[in-house]
C-alpha cells in the first residue's frame with residue numbers, strides 16, 4: 126500500500142504547527158484540528174478596533190535557535206528584527222534613561238563593562254551580581270526557588286528590582302519566589318553566560334499570526350473551529366479523533382498539542398496512557414495594554430521600566446505602543462478601562478513625550494493561562510506516551526526551557542521525531558503495506 130500515514134495534530138499553537146511541519150516534510154499527511162478561529166494559539170494576532178494587534182508582545186532571544194530556524198524555514202527572516210548586540214534601555218521615575226549594553230568581549234565579560242556604568246546598582250551590587258553570575262555557571266543542581274537562590278547569593282533588594290526582576294520575571298512569567306532555581310539558572314546560563322550574542326533581543330515586525338499562517342499553509346488539512354473532544358482507541362493504538370458535534374476522523378497517529386487541562390479532558394484518563402501529574406500545572410496570566418498616541422513617544426524600539434507593573438514597553442509603529450505586564454495575576458481581572466489608564470499613567474511617569482502626547486485610543490489583551498509556573502518540583506512529561514502512535518507536545522512539556530515559543534517549537538519537533546522512531550514498531554500491527562511507508566519515513570529521519 127502506498128498510502129502516506131495520516132496524522133491528526135490537535136492544536137494550532139506553535140507546538141502543533143512545528144510537529145505538523147516536521148511530519149509533513151517527511152511525507153506524512155497532516156490534518157490539523159483547532160478549536161478556535163485563530164491560528165497560532167497563544168502566539169497569535171487579531172483585530173482590535175480595526176487594528177491587527179498581537180495577543181501580546183512576543184520576544185525571543187538569539188539563543189532561541191529552534192524558533193529562529195522556524196522563522197527562516199517559513200520565509201519570514203526579513204520580517205525579524207534582531208539586535209546586532211544585546212542592549213536594553215531602562216526607564217525609571219527617578220533617573221534619566223539608563224542603558225545596559227554588552228561589549229565585544231567574550232561571555233561573561235561582555236556584560237561587565239555595561240554593568241560598570243549601570244546607574245541603578247551600587248558598586249557592591251555590581252560585585253554581588255557578578256558573583257551570582259559566576260555561581261550560576263557552576264551550580265548544576267540548585268535546590269528550591271529562584272528568589273531564595275538569589276538571596277542566598279547576597280543579592281540586595283536593589284539588585285533584584287533593577288536587574289534580576291526586569292530580565293527574569295518576563296522570561297519566566299512568574300515571581301521569582303515561585304519559580305524553581307533550576308529553571309532560573311537555566312535562563313541565566315543560556316541567555317547571559319553561554320555566548321556573547323545569546324541575549325540579543327528579537328521579534329517579528331509583522332503580526333505574529335503570519336508565522337502560524339505560513340506554517341499551516343504547508344499542511345494538508347486545516348480544520349478550524351473543530352475541537353477534539355476525545356480519541357478512539359483500539360487496543361494499544363489510537364485510530365481516530367472524536368470531534369465536537371459528534372463526528373470523528375480516522376488517523377494512523379496523533380499529536381495532542383494542547384495545554385495540560387485540555388489534554389486531561391481529551392484523554393479522560395491520562396495516567397492510563399502514561400501521563401502523570403497534569404493537575405500540577407498552575408497557569409500564570411500576561412496582560413498587554415495597547416496605546417495609540419498622536420505621535421511617537423518612546424524614542425527607541427523598546428525599553429524596560431523599573432518599579433512598574435509594566436515591565437517592558439515596545440513602540441511597534443510610530444505612536445503605537447504595547448505595554449507588557451508579565452506575572453499579572455493581580456491585574457488580569459481588572460476592567461479594560463482601568464488597565465488602559467494604568468498603562469497610560471505608567472508611561473507618562475517615565476516618558477515626558479508620553480505625558481505630552483494625546484492618547485487616541487487604548488485596548489487591553491489578557492490571557493489568564495499565558496504560561497505555566499515552572500515551580501520547584503513540577504514534573505513535565507516528555508512527548509512519548511504508553512501508546513506508540515500517540516505523542517504530546519506543548520511549551521509546557523519537558524523541553525528544559527520555560528514555557529515559551531522556543532519550548533513550543535522544540536516540543537513539536539521532538540514529538541514528531543518520537544513518532545518517526547516509533548513508526549518502525551507499528552509494522553507488525555498495521556494492515557497492508559502502509560508500514561513500508563512508515564519504515565521509509567523512520568529511516569529518512
Ligand SMILES: Cc1cc2nc3c(=O)[nH]c(=O)nc-3n(C[C@H](O)[C@H](O)[C@H](O)COP(=O)(O)OP(=O)(O)OC[C@H]3O[C@@H](n4cnc5c(N)ncnc54)[C@H](O)[C@@H]3O)c2cc1C
Nearest residue numbers: 136138139140160166167181183184353519520529530533
Ligand atoms: C500574552 C502572551 C505573551 C507571551 N510572550 C512571550 C514572549 O515574549 N516570548 C515567548 O517565547 N513566549 C511568550 N509567550 C508564551 C508563548 O506564546 C507560548 O508558550 C507558546 O505560544 C505556547 O504554544 P503551544 O503550542 O505550546 O500552546 P498554545 O499556543 O496554547 O496552543 C494550543 C492550541 O490548542 C488549541 N486547543 C486546545 N484545546 C483543543 C481541542 N480540544 N481541540 C482542538 N484544539 C484545541 C488551542 O486553541 C490552541 O490554539 C506569551 C504568551 C502570551 C499569552
